[in-house]
Amino acid sequence: MAPRILVIDDEPAIRDSLRMILEYEDYQFVGAASGPEGMAAVKRESPDMVLLDIKMPGVSGLEVLADIRKVDESLPVAMISGHGTITDAMQATRLGAFDFIEKPFTSERVLVTVAKGLELRSLRRENRELKVAMEARYELVGQGPALRKVFEAVQRAAPTTATVLLLGESGVGKELVARAIHRNSTRAGQRFVQVNCAAIPEELIESELFGHEKGSFTGATEKQTGKFEQADRGTIFLDEVGDMSPKTQAKVLRVLQEQEVERLGSARTIKVDVRVIAATNKDLEGAIRRGEFREDLFFRLNVIPITVPPLRERPEDIPLLVRHFAQRTSEEHNIKPAKFDPRTMEALQRHRWRGNIRELRNTIERLLIMTPGDVIRVDDLPVEVRSEGASQAGGTVGTGAGTTQGGPALSIDGNSVAPTGQPGTLREFKEAAERAFLVEKLRENGWNISKTAEALDTPRSNLYKKLEQYGIKQEIDG
Ligand SMILES: Nc1ncnc2c1ncn2[C@@H]1O[C@H](COP(=O)(O)OP(=O)(O)OP(=O)(O)O)[C@@H](O)[C@H]1O
Numbered sequence: 001m002a003p004r005i006l007v008i009d010d011e012p013a014i015r016d017s018l019r020m021i022l023e024y025e026d027y028q029f030v031g032a033a034s035g036p037e038g039m040a041a042v043k044r045e046s047p048d049m050v051l052l053d054i055k056m057p058g059v060s061g062l063e064v065l066a067d068i069r070k071v072d073e074s075l076p077v078a079m080i081s082g083h084g085t086i087t088d089a090m091q092a093t094r095l096g097a098f099d100f101i102e103k104p105f106t107s108e109r110v111l112v113t114v115a116k117g118l119e120l121r122s123l124r125r126e127n128r129e130l131k132v133a134m135e136a137r138y139e140l141v142g143q144g145p146a147l148r149k150v151f152e153a154v155q156r157a158a159p160t161t162a163t164v165l166l167l168g169e170s171g172v173g174k175e176l177v178a179r180a181i182h183r184n185s186t187r188a189g190q191r192f193v194q195v196n197c198a199a200i201p202e203e204l205i206e207s208e209l210f211g212h213e214k215g216s217f218t219g220a221t222e223k224q225t226g227k228f229e230q231a232d233r234g235t236i237f238l239d240e241v242g243d244m245s246p247k248t249q250a251k252v253l254r255v256l257q258e259q260e261v262e263r264l265g266s267a268r269t270i271k272v273d274v275r276v277i278a279a280t281n282k283d284l285e286g287a288i289r290r291g292e293f294r295e296d297l298f299f300r301l302n303v304i305p306i307t308v309p310p311l312r313e314r315p316e317d318i319p320l321l322v323r324h325f326a327q328r329t330s331e332e333h334n335i336k337p338a339k340f341d342p343r344t345m346e347a348l349q350r351h352r353w354r355g356n357i358r359e360l361r362n363t364i365e366r367l368l369i370m371t372p373g374d375v376i377r378v379d380d381l382p383v384e385v386r387s388e389g390a391s392q393a394g395g396t397v398g399t400g401a402g403t404t405q406g407g408p409a410l411s412i413d414g415n416s417v418a419p420t421g422q423p424g425t426l427r428e429f430k431e432a433a434e435r436a437f438l439v440e441k442l443r444e445n446g447w448n449i450s451k452t453a454e455a456l457d458t459p460r461s462n463l464y465k466k467l468e469q470y471g472i473k474q475e476i477d478g
Pocket residue numbers: 137138139140141142168169170171172173174175176177280281321324357358361
């Protein structure tokens with residue numbers, strides 16, 4: 001359908017000439033002779049952009065502009081003005097007009113502005129859709145009492161600038177909680193900068209966090225701003241904070257104390273205003289006792305601790321999560337939605353998800369993609385989920401409420417290596433084989449990434465990518 005352009009101008013001659021210019025280019029023209037008439041047209045005709053006369057008797061163009069903004073924030077408006085109305089023009093820009101057409105105008109001038117406006121319209125639409133999709137992606141699903149406690153803590157902590165320390169096993173949703181805190185804070189409009197302290201090689205982490213000047217070390221060919229600077233006025237999320245080296249810990253502590261950073265190779269300090277959220281699945285108190293984690297840094301981070309409980313302590317959330325992931329998978333992969341047999345759901349709720357929600361999500365995705373029928377039955381489940389006894393024999397660590405830290409859960413049953421019950425296609429077989437191979441090599445090398453990468457003769461970055469791709473985790477596959 002041709003884009004619809006609304007022209008609001010009190011002079012019939014201007015409306016007529018714009019109508020001719022626009023209709024000649026196959027745009028749909030909608031005319032309005034006054035502000036109120038124009039506002040009615042905005043609501044009735046849902047135009048794609050507006051050309052608005054700045055000077056009209058009665059309600060002025062600026063007032064109409066402000067009203068349009070209230071009704072539809074993303075509708076692009078260009079002003080039509082006589083010459084010499086600079087202050088009006090500035091005012092209009094402040095109110096969000098994206099362009100000006102000065103009278104008298106040529107048709108080229110009008111068409112350039114209209115093209116710009118329509119482009120802006122589609123960008124803004126796309127943006128909004130992306131935002132909605134992003135929000136769905138980061139939605140925290142679950143209503144059980146355990147998660148509700150987490151929600152309440154998020155609500156209380158979010159509006160403050162206090163440092164939050166998120167604790168909990170791998171895959172429980174710490175990253176989602178961190179994003180929820182940021183979204184609900186006064187910094188929501190600013191950046192959320194995530195740093196995975198475990199994935200960055202030791203020799204790069206400082207330059208990653210604090211930035212560096214050009215030439216400050218071999219390989220520093222360009223100046224780089226660090227994550228702390230990037231997060232200025234926003235939130236920095238220090239993920240896997242328990243994996244930082246003592247040297248990095250000392251530097252991070254300094255930033256938290258002084259609220260300023262120093263780029264590598266620079267003597268100048270830069271003030272930063274960042275809200276810190278940290279997360280770890282490690283037992284930090286144990287690490288402190290072993291001398292691996294600085295106690296003073298722990299106290300700095302541990303202002304508001306929030307523990308995200310493991311999935312086995314909130315089986316009541318499982319049906320909701322299953323439906324959520326099933327729907328997302330069917331949308332993403334364009335496959336028909338599937339129903340879950342009640343017995344399947346029971347088995348899913350009984351299973352002790354050592355990989356927590358990440359493992360549940362992967363399982364549901366695979367089930368949806370691999371199961372031919374539209375009802376998923378118990379027999380479709382991977383064997384370790386189906387036979388609840390077997391998965392519990394793997395050694396259950398006592399789970400006192402709140403003590404979700406326990407180091408990597410060790411299990412020796414080989415079941416978890418195979419990603420699905422039976423691979424169907426060659427690709428699935430290859431992937432299953434590759435996954436099993438990687439897990440074996442990781443175990444051989446004591447889950448030391450550098451050593452494993454070396455043994456496999458592949459770059460660490462590639463190994464990290466594979467771990468991510470297959471959802472390989474020491475806690476699940478160790
Ligand atoms: N309540 C939830 N609702 C919907 N999805 C969730 C929920 N919690 C976690 N997830 C999903 O589970 C996966 C793992 O979550 P996340 O990455 O936040 O875990 P984590 O605690 O940070 O794990 P790790 O310690 O391994 O980094 C993600 O795909 C996330 O989207």
